[in-house]
Amino acid sequence: MFSRHVTKRLSAYCHGELSGAESRRVAEHLLKCDLCRREHEEIKTGILMAEQLPHVSAPESLWSEIEALLEERSRAVDPAVGRSFAAGARWPRFAIVGAALVVAVGMFFFYYLRSTGGSWSVTALEGTVQIGSNYTTGTGRLEVGELLVTDDRSRARIGVGLIGQVEVDPNSRVRLLEARMTENRLELERGRLQARISAPPRLFFVNTPSAEAIDLGCAYTLEVDDDGKGFLRVTSGWVALVRDGRESYVPRGAMCSMRPDVGPGTPYFEDVSDKFRRALELMDFENGGDEALQTVLAEARARDTFSLWHLLARVEESRRSLVFDRMVALVGLPSGVTRESVMRLDKDALERWKEELYLVWL
Numbered sequence: 001m002f003s004r005h006v007t008k009r010l011s012a013y014c015h016g017e018l019s020g021a022e023s024r025r026v027a028e029h030l031l032k033c034d035l036c037r038r039e040h041e042e043i044k045t046g047i048l049m050a051e052q053l054p055h056v057s058a059p060e061s062l063w064s065e066i067e068a069l070l071e072e073r074s075r076a077v078d079p080a081v082g083r084s085f086a087a088g089a090r091w092p093r094f095a096i097v098g099a100a101l102v103v104a105v106g107m108f109f110f111y112y113l114r115s116t117g118g119s120w121s122v123t124a125l126e127g128t129v130q131i132g133s134n135y136t137t138g139t140g141r142l143e144v145g146e147l148l149v150t151d152d153r154s155r156a157r158i159g160v161g162l163i164g165q166v167e168v169d170p171n172s173r174v175r176l177l178e179a180r181m182t183e184n185r186l187e188l189e190r191g192r193l194q195a196r197i198s199a200p201p202r203l204f205f206v207n208t209p210s211a212e213a214i215d216l217g218c219a220y221t222l223e224v225d226d227d228g229k230g231f232l233r234v235t236s237g238w239v240a241l242v243r244d245g246r247e248s249y250v251p252r253g254a255m256c257s258m259r260p261d262v263g264p265g266t267p268y269f270e271d272v273s274d275k276f277r278r279a280l281e282l283m284d285f286e287n288g289g290d291e292a293l294q295t296v297l298a299e300a301r302a303r304d305t306f307s308l309w310h311l312l313a314r315v316e317e318s319r320r321s322l323v324f325d326r327m328v329a330l331v332g333l334p335s336g337v338t339r340e341s342v343m344r345l346d347k348d349a350l351e352r353w354k355e356e357l358y359l360v361w362l
């Protein structure tokens with residue numbers, strides 16, 4: 001299914017050494033491939049650790065304790081038994097390296113946990129902010145499980161561990177669900193937040209009543225109204241909206257609506273025509289018929305094959321062939337992708353076509 005795994009590109013990817021298009025391809029592959037994702041988690045953790053290590057140094061007392069312990073252990077080796085002695089003579093060197101590693105890793109986690117403490121820092125930007133059962137006009141900490149609430153005149157900034165920040169607008173309710181090195185997760189119950197994340201993709205998530213927003217290295221605005229309907233607007237990088245197998249990939253300059261009963265709608269660029277946007281909305285959420293589809297197809301520009309590509313998998317076969325024909329008329333069909341493979345929603349074919357289309361879309 002995944003003909004092009006990205007394991008070989010992961011190190012370069014994590015170090016930001018890939019081109020924009022290549023980096024996006026890796027990010028999207030990671031969304032779908034468990035194998036590459038596991039590898040990515042490991043590399044990411046290693047890099048995070050390496051970045052943090054230079055900032056910490058073990059206290060003097062810890063080192064002398066280790067030295068004392070090592071001395072004691074080496075004296076305990078019985079010199080009367082030659083074989084043990086030979087092994088024992090070599091033992092301390094391994095032990096020192098091993099102990100140093102254990103200390104380094106231990107110190108890292110100690111300082112990481114202390115720096116985040118399983119909680120995130122909160123700064124009230126305006127007005128009074130409620131954190132759990134406390135109120136603050138200054139700073140505080142949001143613990144895992146706690147709710148942050150802004151009223152109609154307050155705003156807050158949340159520090160997302162070491163990887164970014166989130167600004168919470170008035171009339172919002174935001175809960176901290178996870179604050180771990182490899183998973184940072186908020187729940188936006190209602191209101192609006194702006195996230196700016198400068199970390200490898202898939203470290204920061206926001207749950208909403210309609211979909212889960214997965215950060216692929218980006219900045220975005222996410223809002224949820226009183227009915228749980230949501231709206232996403234991406235200003236840099238990519239965000240994936242996911243629910244029940246329904247996925248929308250939203251790049252910078254694009255937006256996407258979502259509904260609790262449907263999940264993420266079809267994403268579109270912010271400069272589409274009003275007719276296009278309205279017809280798309282009818283199709284996504286109001287069982288829009290052939291008329292809505294005809295409007296979408298007629299209004300689509302080459303760049304809007306971005307929306308059409310998402311529609312391919314969301315419409316039944318008779319409509320899919322109409323969407324396909326319009327896409328081919330607008331941007332052609334790359335080699336290696338056939339009408340037949342697209343019509344049966346072959347993953348590889350859809351991926352390949354999407355990769356070819358990045359240049360048109362972005």
Ligand SMILES: [Zn+2]
Nearest residue numbers: 005006033036
């Ligand atoms: Zn893979």
